[in-house]
Amino acid sequence: MYFAGVDIGSTMTKVALIDESSNLVSAVKGPTGPEHRQLANEVMRQALEKVSLQIDDISCIVATGYGRVNVPFADRQITELSCHARGVSSIFPNVRTAIDIGGQDAKCMKIDNGRLVSFVMNDKCAAGTGRFLEVTAATLGVRLEDMGDIALKATKRIQISNLCTIFAQQEVVALLSRGERLEDIVAGLHNALASRVAALAQRLGIEPDLVLTGGGAKNTGMVRAVKESLGRELLVPEEPLLTGALGAAILAGETYMKAVAASGAFSAKPRRLEKATFFDREHQ
Amino acid sequence: MSWFVGIDIGSAYSKGVISKDRELIAWHVIISGANHRTSAEAIMTELMRQANLTQDDIASTVATGSGADNVYFASQRASDIVCTARGINSIFAQARTVIDVASLSTKVIRLNQEGMVTNFAVSEKCAAGGGRFIEVIANVLRIDLSDFGPLSAKSRNPVIFGTGCAVFGESEAITRVSEGIPKEDIAAGVNKALASNISSLVRKLRLEDPCAICGGGALNTALVKVVENELNISLLVPPHPQIITALGAAITAATSTTPESSKEQN
Numbered sequence: 001m002y003f004a005g006v007d008i009g010s011t012m013t014k015v016a017l018i019d020e021s022s023n024l025v026s027a028v029k030g031p032t033g034p035e036h037r038q039l040a041n042e043v044m045r046q047a048l049e050k051v052s053l054q055i056d057d058i059s060c061i062v063a064t065g066y067g068r069v070n071v072p073f074a075d076r077q078i079t080e081l082s083c084h085a086r087g088v089s090s091i092f093p094n095v096r097t098a099i100d101i102g103g104q105d106a107k108c109m110k111i112d113n114g115r116l117v118s119f120v121m122n123d124k125c126a127a128g129t130g131r132f133l134e135v136t137a138a139t140l141g142v143r144l145e146d147m148g149d150i151a152l153k154a155t156k157r158i159q160i161s162n163l164c165t166i167f168a169q170q171e172v173v174a175l176l177s178r179g180e181r182l183e184d185i186v187a188g189l190h191n192a193l194a195s196r197v198a199a200l201a202q203r204l205g206i207e208p209d210l211v212l213t214g215g216g217a218k219n220t221g222m223v224r225a226v227k228e229s230l231g232r233e234l235l236v237p238e239e240p241l242l243t244g245a246l247g248a249a250i251l252a253g254e255t256y257m258k259a260v261a262a263s264g265a266f267s268a269k270p271r272r273l274e275k276a277t278f279f280d281r282e283h284q
Numbered sequence: 285m286s287w288f289v290g291i292d293i294g295s296a297y298s299k300g301v302i303s304k305d306r307e308l309i310a311w312h313v314i315i316s317g318a319n320h321r322t323s324a325e326a327i328m329t330e331l332m333r334q335a336n337l338t339q340d341d342i343a344s345t346v347a348t349g350s351g352a353d354n355v356y357f358a359s360q361r362a363s364d365i366v367c368t369a370r371g372i373n374s375i376f377a378q379a380r381t382v383i384d385v386a387s388l389s390t391k392v393i394r395l396n397q398e399g400m401v402t403n404f405a406v407s408e409k410c411a412a413g414g415g416r417f418i419e420v421i422a423n424v425l426r427i428d429l430s431d432f433g434p435l436s437a438k439s440r441n442p443v444i445f446g447t448g449c450a451v452f453g454e455s456e457a458i459t460r461v462s463e464g465i466p467k468e469d470i471a472a473g474v475n476k477a478l479a480s481n482i483s484s485l486v487r488k489l490r491l492e493d494p495c496a497i498c499g500g501g502a503l504n505t506a507l508v509k510v511v512e513n514e515l516n517i518s519l520l521v522p523p524h525p526q527i528i529t530a531l532g533a534a535i536t537a538a539t540s541t542t543p544e545s546s547k548e549q550n
Contacts, residue, residue, distance in 0.1 A: 104452065125410070126451030135451060165451045166411035166420065167388075170295075 003256065004058045005083065005248025006044060006074060008032055008067030011103050013040045015047035016245035017058070022090065022253060026051045027242055032067060044073060055271050060256040062248040073271045078251055080244050081109060082116050087247025088211050089114035091237045096207035099226070100243075101197060101216025103130045108201040120204045126165045128196040130215050133222075136189050139169045140182065147186055151221030154187030156180075168192070187221065194225035206232065213240045287335070287342050290533025291327055291358065292367065293320050293351030296387035296419070297500060299530040300327035302335050302342075306374055306535065310334035311527045320354035328357065344537040348529060350388060362536045364529055365393055365404050370539075371532030372496050373399035375522045380492040383482060383511070383519070384529065385501020387415040390482050392489045405489045411450040413481045415501045420450050421474045424457045425467050433504035436471035443473030448481055472506065479510035486515060496520040498528040 002025065007014040009032060017026040028050065030043035048055060055073060063074035064083040071077070088098045089111055098109045105123035109116055122128040126135070137144045158180060162168045168189070175185050197216075210232055216222045217240030227234045237243060259266035287309065292299045298316045302309040312330045316323050324347070332338060339357075347355030348367045355361075372382045373395065384391040389408040396402050407413030411420070422429050436442075443460055445453050453474065460470050478501075486495075495517055501507055502525035512519050522528055 104455075124447045124452075125449050127449075131451055163409045164411045165449075166416060 001256075002053060002058050003249050003252040004044070004047070004061045005087075005245040005250070005252055006040065006061065006063045006065075006068075006071060007080065007083065007242075007244035007248060008040050008063065008065040008071065009102065009244075010066050012241065013043040013065075013067075014242055014245040015043050016242055016249045017047055017051065017053070018246070018249045018253065020253065022250055024246065026053075027239065027245070029241055040067065040071065041073065060252040060266060060268060061271075062252040062255065064244055064248040075269050076252070076255055078248060081107065081119050081121075083244045083247035083251060084213065085109050085111045085116035085247065086114055086250050087243035087245070088213060088237070090246060090250055091243070092209055092211050092235055094209045095211045095235070096209060097201065097204070098211045098213060099197060099201050100214040101130055101193075101212070101222065101226075102214045103134065105129050106197050106200060106214075106216075108197075108204045110204055110207070118204065120200055122196075122200055127163055127168070128193070128200060132165050132168070132193045133189060133219075135165050136168055136172055139172050140176075140186070142182070142186065145219075147190070148219035148221035148223075150183050151187040151190045152224065153183040154181075156184040157191075158184045158188035160188045160192040163196075187225075190219075190221045190225040191229070194222065194229040197226060198229035201230065206230065208232065209235055211235045211237070213237060213243045215241060286538075287337060288534045288537035289328070289331060289342050289345040290367065290530040290535070290537060291324055291345065291347050291352075291355050292349040292364065292527075292530035292533055293324060293347065293354055294349045294386055294388065294500075295351070296415070297526065298323040298327055298349075298351070299527045300331050301527050301530045301534050302331050302337070303531065303534040303538065306538070308524075308531065311524060311530070313526055316351065320351035321356065323351075324355040324357075344540065346533040346537040346540075348533045348536075359537065360540065362533055365391060365401055367532030367536055368498065368529045369393050369395055369399065369401045369532065370535045371528035371530070372498060372522070374531065374535055375528075376494065376496050376520045378494050379496040379520060381486070381489075381495040383486060383495065383497045384499040385415055385478075385482065385497065385507070386499045387419065389414045390485055390499075390501070392482075392486050394489055394492060403489055405485055407481065407485050410448070410481075412448045412453065412477065413485065415478075415499070415504075417450045417453065417478050417481075418474060418501070418504065418507075420454050421457050421470065424454055424461065425470060427467065427471070429500075430503070432471055432475075433506040435468050436475050436504075436506040437468075437509075439466070439468040439472030441469050442476050443469050445473055445477040448477065453477065475504065475507045475510050479507060479514050482511055483514040491515060491517070493517060494520055496522065498522055498525040500526045502526075 347358035
C-alpha cells in the first residue's frame with residue numbers, strides 16, 4: 001500500500017511517496033511552472049515512474065502548499081503548516097520548534113508530539129523571506145544557490161541598515177561602489193534576513209529541538225546566520241524542501257487508516273493526472 | 285544681494301529654487317543620478333542661467349534632503365522636515381498638516397499656527413510607504429511616471445494588492461499583466477495601496493485640517509484623489525509640489541541671513 005503527499009509551492013512542487021510503514025520510497029522535486037501550476041502533475045508522474053507505480057496504486061493522496069486547491073489527483077487538501085509539522089517530526093521526533101524559510105514567506109511552528117500547536121508567519125514583507133536574498137543576489141549578479149557559500153568566505157562584518165528589500169538593493173550597490181568585498185556584503189545580507197527570521201521565531205518562543213527547513217535550510221550561509229542570530233543549535237533535515245510533502249504523505253496514510261477503521265473502506269476520488277490549477281480568482 | 289538659493293537633493297530627484305523676498309524667481313528639477321555632487325552643480329548652473337545671475341549675486345544657499353552633504357558650495361544645511369514645513373507655510377499659511385510624498389519615504393508634518401513644526405512621522409523603513417512603490421510598478425507597466433496618475437484615473441476596477449510590500453507588489457503586478465488585466469487597473473491599485481499606507485501614517489500623527497500635500501507624489505493627481513478619499517478631506521496642492529522643500533530651504537537661507545527676521549527661526 002502506498003500513500004502520496006504533493007506540496008505545490010510557489011516555485012517548486014515536491015512529491016513524496018511512502019509505503020504503509022511510512023518509509024519514503026520515492027521523492028521528486030520539480031518546478032511548479034510559471035503560470036497556473038501546470039507542471040505539478042509532471043512532478044507526480046516522475047515520482048510514480050521512479051518506482052514503477054501507477055496513480056491508481058496510491059491509496060490516498062494529500063495535497064498541500066499554496067497551490068493545493070484544485071489538484072485533480074488529490075483526495076484531500078491539508079494546510080502546509082500541519083504537513084510541515086508532521087513531516088519534520090517524522091524525521092526529528094523531539095522537535096518542538098520548526099522554522100521554514102521559503103521563497104516568499106517564512107513560518108515558525110510550535111510542535112508537540114508531531115502536532116502543530118501554534119505558529120507565526122510572515123508573508124507580508126519580502127525582507128523576511130527568501131525573496132530578500134533572491135532579489136539582492138540578482139542585483140549583485142550572483143546565482144541564488146551560490147549566495148550561501150559566498151557568505152561563508154566573509155572576513156568582515158557589514159551591517160545592512162535598510163529593512164526594505166528595495167532599499168537594500170540600493171544599499172548593496174552603494175557598498176560595492178565604496179569598495180566593500182562581495183563576500184562581506186553577501187554575509188551581511190544573510191545576517192539581515194536571519195535576524196528578521198529570528199525575531200519572528202522569538203515572538204513565538206523557541207524550545208529545543210529546533211529545526212530549520214525550506215529553501216533557506218539548503219543555504220549553508222543561512223543556516224550559520226540563523227544559528228548565530230538565535231544563539232542556539234539548529235537541526236537541518238537532509239532534504240529540507242521535502243518535509244511538507246513527506247508530512248502530507250504521512251497524513252494521507254493516517255486519513256486512509258482512519259477511514260478504514262471507521263467504515264471499512266476509504267473511497268478515493270476518481271483520479272486524473274492532470275495539471276493543477278492555482279487559486280481561483282475568488283480564493284485570493 | 286537678496287537672492288537666496290535652496291537645493292534639495294533627494295534619492296530620486298534633485299530640486300533647486302531661487303527666491304527673492306519670499307517670491308519664487310526660478311526653479312529646476314533633475315534626476316539625482318549616481319553623482320549627487322554633479323547634480324547639485326548642474327542645478328546651480330541652470331538656476332543661474334534662468335535668473336541671469338552669477339553665484340556672487342547669491343546671499344546664501346541652503347542644502348537639504350538625503351544628499352545634502354553633496355552640495356559642497358552651500359552656506360549651511362537644514363533638516364528637510366523644517367524646509368518642507370516652511371515651504372508649505374509660505375504658500376498655505378493656514379495648513380496644519382503636510383503630507384510630503386517623496387521617493388524614499390513619505391513624511392507627515394504637523395504645524396502650529398505660527399507654521400512651526402510640532403510633530404512629524406516618516407515612513408522610511410519600507411518602499412511601499414513612498415513614491416518608490418509607484419516607480420517600481422511603473423517600470424513593470426513600462427509607463428512614464430508622469431503618465432501614472434492620468435492612466436490610473438481611467439480605471440473602473442482597481443486591482444487589490446494582497447500585501448503592502450513593494451517587492452511582492454511587483455510580482456503581483458507582473459502576474460496581473462500576464463493575466464491581461466488593463467494597465468490602468470494595476471496603476472490604480474498601486475495608488476490605492478500607497479494611499480492606504482500614507483493614510484495610516486497620517487492617522488498615526490492625527491490629522492488636523494487644513495492639510496496640504498507635496499513632493500513628487502503630489503504630481504500624481506490620481507494618488508492625491510485616493511488619499512483624499514481615504515482621509516475623507518480635501519487636500520491643498522501647491523502649484524509645483526515637487527519643489528516645496530527646496531523652496532523652504534531658500535526661505536531658510538533668507539531667514540538665517542537677514543538679521544531682522546532671525547527670530548523667526550525654529
